[in-house]
Every structure is written in C-alpha cells, then in structure tokens.
Amino acid sequence: MSSRSGLTIMRVCFIIFLLGVLVELCDGGITSGYVRGSNLPDDMPLDSDVFTIPPGPNTPQQVHVTQGNHEGNGVIISWVTPVRPGSNTVRYWYENAQSKKQADATINTYRFFNYTSGYIHHCNIDNLEVRLFKNF
Known part of the structure; x- marks a missing residue:
C-alpha cells in the first residue's frame, strides 16, 4: 500500500469519526409536546364516490380555489383537464349583478x-369586493 492511499484512508476515517462525534453532540430538542392520538379513523376507502372520474370526455378535475x-x-382557481386544454376563461360576478366579468387562465403541462400531466389551468382573479359580515 502506498503512503498516498494510506493517507487518503486516514482522512476518510478521520472525517467519519468527526461526523460521529458531531452527531453525538447535536441535540435538536423537542419542538412540541403534541402526540398524535391512536384512535384515528380509517383512511377514506379508494372505492369512495369522491374518487370517481366526472362524466364527460374532458371534464375539469381536481378543482381548487x-x-x-x-x-x-x-x-386563484386551478383545475386539470385530462385529454386536451379546456376553456381558459373563468366567468364571475357579484351577487345580483347585471354584468359578468371574466378572467383568463394560463395552461401548463409537465x-x-x-409521466405526462394533464392540462393544468391557473386563473388569478384580483380586486374582488370584500364584504365583512358582522352578524351571521
């Protein structure tokens, strides 16, 4: 064994030793006293009706607001169409309003x-009227 390879082995051993010492000295502490309960309900079954694909050839799925x-x-309104890009227009209006507004979405895939994703639509709607309700 050459002195150069012996020196390399010694360096590697020293680094491993140093990492072991650092691991022993580090203490992340406890962030919370919370412990998840053991009486949790079962997961939602995969054959639940909420997982069925909506009817229609290119119906929007996975809609999020x-x-x-x-x-x-x-x-931000997001939705996925599986087969081809769907309409990228979102129409919205105020309650009892005569005129309707619209916003256009961007469409992406990855x-x-x-794996190729479906057509992912994102639509930003800004400057909505905020109504604060004091009495429900």
Missing part, C-alpha cells in the same frame, strides 16, 4: 420520465 393575495381580495 385558494387565497390569491395577502389583502384577501383575490383568489413531464417526468414517462
């Missing part, structure tokens, strides 16, 4: 190895 900005007067 999320908060669209920090002020709370916007939403690929990973042999």
Whole structure:
C-alpha cells in the first residue's frame, strides 16, 4: 500500500469519526409536546364516490380555489383537464349583478420520465369586493 492511499484512508476515517462525534453532540430538542392520538379513523376507502372520474370526455378535475393575495381580495382557481386544454376563461360576478366579468387562465403541462400531466389551468382573479359580515 502506498503512503498516498494510506493517507487518503486516514482522512476518510478521520472525517467519519468527526461526523460521529458531531452527531453525538447535536441535540435538536423537542419542538412540541403534541402526540398524535391512536384512535384515528380509517383512511377514506379508494372505492369512495369522491374518487370517481366526472362524466364527460374532458371534464375539469381536481378543482381548487385558494387565497390569491395577502389583502384577501383575490383568489386563484386551478383545475386539470385530462385529454386536451379546456376553456381558459373563468366567468364571475357579484351577487345580483347585471354584468359578468371574466378572467383568463394560463395552461401548463409537465413531464417526468414517462409521466405526462394533464392540462393544468391557473386563473388569478384580483380586486374582488370584500364584504365583512358582522352578524351571521
């Protein structure tokens, strides 16, 4: 064995030793006293009706509505169409309003190895009227 390979082995051993010492010295502590209960309900069965594909050849699936900005007067509406891009227009209006507004969505897909996603639509709607209800 040459002195160079012996030196390399010694360095590797020293690094492993150092990592072992660091692991022993580190203590992440406890972040919370919460422990998940053992009396949890069973998972939703895979044959539940909520997992059925909606009828129609290109019906929107996986529809999500999320908060669209920090002020709370916007939403993001997202949905997936499986076969081809669907309509990218979202129509919306105020309750009892005569005129209707519309917003256009962007459409994307992605690929990973042999997987290709459906057509993912994202529509941002801003400047919505915020109504605060004091009495329900």
